[in-house]
Amino acid sequence: MGAHLMPSGEVAPISTSRGAGLGGTPHLFAYPNKDSEAEVIQFGSADTGAQGLCAHVAELADKAIKEKGSFTLVLSGGSLFKALTPLVGQQGVDFSKWHVLFVDERNVPHSSADSNYKGAYDTFLGKVPIPKEQIYAIAEGLPVEAAATEYAGQMLRMDPIVLPRNASGLPVLDLILLGIGPDGHVASLFPNHKELAVKDSWVLSVNNSPKPPPERITMSLPVINAAKAIDVVAFGAGKAEVVQRILEVQSLPGALPAQLVRPEEGKLRWLLDAESSSRLSIMQWQDSKAFPRSS
Numbered sequence: 001m002g003a004h005l006m007p008s009g010e011v012a013p014i015s016t017s018r019g020a021g022l023g024g025t026p027h028l029f030a031y032p033n034k035d036s037e038a039e040v041i042q043f044g045s046a047d048t049g050a051q052g053l054c055a056h057v058a059e060l061a062d063k064a065i066k067e068k069g070s071f072t073l074v075l076s077g078g079s080l081f082k083a084l085t086p087l088v089g090q091q092g093v094d095f096s097k098w099h100v101l102f103v104d105e106r107n108v109p110h111s112s113a114d115s116n117y118k119g120a121y122d123t124f125l126g127k128v129p130i131p132k133e134q135i136y137a138i139a140e141g142l143p144v145e146a147a148a149t150e151y152a153g154q155m156l157r158m159d160p161i162v163l164p165r166n167a168s169g170l171p172v173l174d175l176i177l178l179g180i181g182p183d184g185h186v187a188s189l190f191p192n193h194k195e196l197a198v199k200d201s202w203v204l205s206v207n208n209s210p211k212p213p214p215e216r217i218t219m220s221l222p223v224i225n226a227a228k229a230i231d232v233v234a235f236g237a238g239k240a241e242v243v244q245r246i247l248e249v250q251s252l253p254g255a256l257p258a259q260l261v262r263p264e265e266g267k268l269r270w271l272l273d274a275e276s277s278s279r280l281s282i283m284q285w286q287d288s289k290a291f292p293r294s295s
């Protein structure tokens with residue numbers, strides 16, 4: 001592993017403006033065809049990663065609230081929620097201005113253990129003072145196609161100052177937090193599934209998810225890539241193989257949904273810990289023109 005990885009539990013000093021304030025060690029990653037780049041930030045452990053993630057969320061929230069009076073945060077499901085717990089009790093965060101959406105959701109009741117809303121509520125949303133009407137949950141009890149249309153309707157009805165549109169008419173969300181599955185899926189966009197190619201809808205229905213439950217809704221790739229900022233969050237040994245496949249094994253570029261996350265105008269960051277980055281050869285990125293440098 002590269003020398004830049006800090007020992008477990010330690011937060012590395014930041015030596016450039018990149019990643020400043022987050023802790024962790026920032027590296028610049030350029031995709032091989034050089035059409036975009038990402039900042040990859042390595043943390044010593046999942047705990048310091050969670051602290052860094054929450055510091056970043058709070059920083060972007062503050063910036064958005066100063067600029068437009070509100071902050072739109074978009075959540076994934078699964079293991080991400082645990083990493084958001086440091087936000088609970090965080091001082092100096094104006095949660096009253098936050099609007100929280102879900103990049104994907106399972107078509108199940110809110111009380112179901114499979115519900116991303118429930119996972120987020122139990123770990124974080126229910127413990128911070130975000131007004132209930134500013135949490136945009138999936139409607140319960142609808143056929144999945146109708147649930148997707150209804151969710152797009154919720155987004156369309158949002159105040160355009162809170163959720164502005166870009167020149168293509170797409171919503172510009174302030175920050176999307178994406179988890180990744182072991183197959184490289186993000187949101188509920190799965191490898192080789194037709195939803196990956198959809199360009200004309202904001203929210204799609206999925207009725208054959210390879211990961212249960214089968215019925216889901218998901219934001220489309222164009223909506224994801226229109227965001228101002230995207231943090232891909234992958235902590236733990238279980239993510240090491242897929243992280244390496246996405247960032248370094250480029251034999252089939254674009255084959256994995258996570259490789260198609262390339263914000264048009266926004267900033268892309270990968271937040272990794274010692275375990276999830278353990279298969280990366282980051283030192284080689286510094287030596288290679290394709291992978292320009294780290295700080």
Ligand SMILES: O=C1O[C@H](COP(=O)(O)O)[C@@H](O)[C@H](O)[C@H]1O
Pocket residue numbers: 075076077078079080104105116178179180181182185186187188211
């Ligand atoms: O099904 C889903 O899986 C991914 C990854 O979840 P994880 O528990 O392996 O971290 C998640 O990002 C997505 O939102 C979710 O619905």
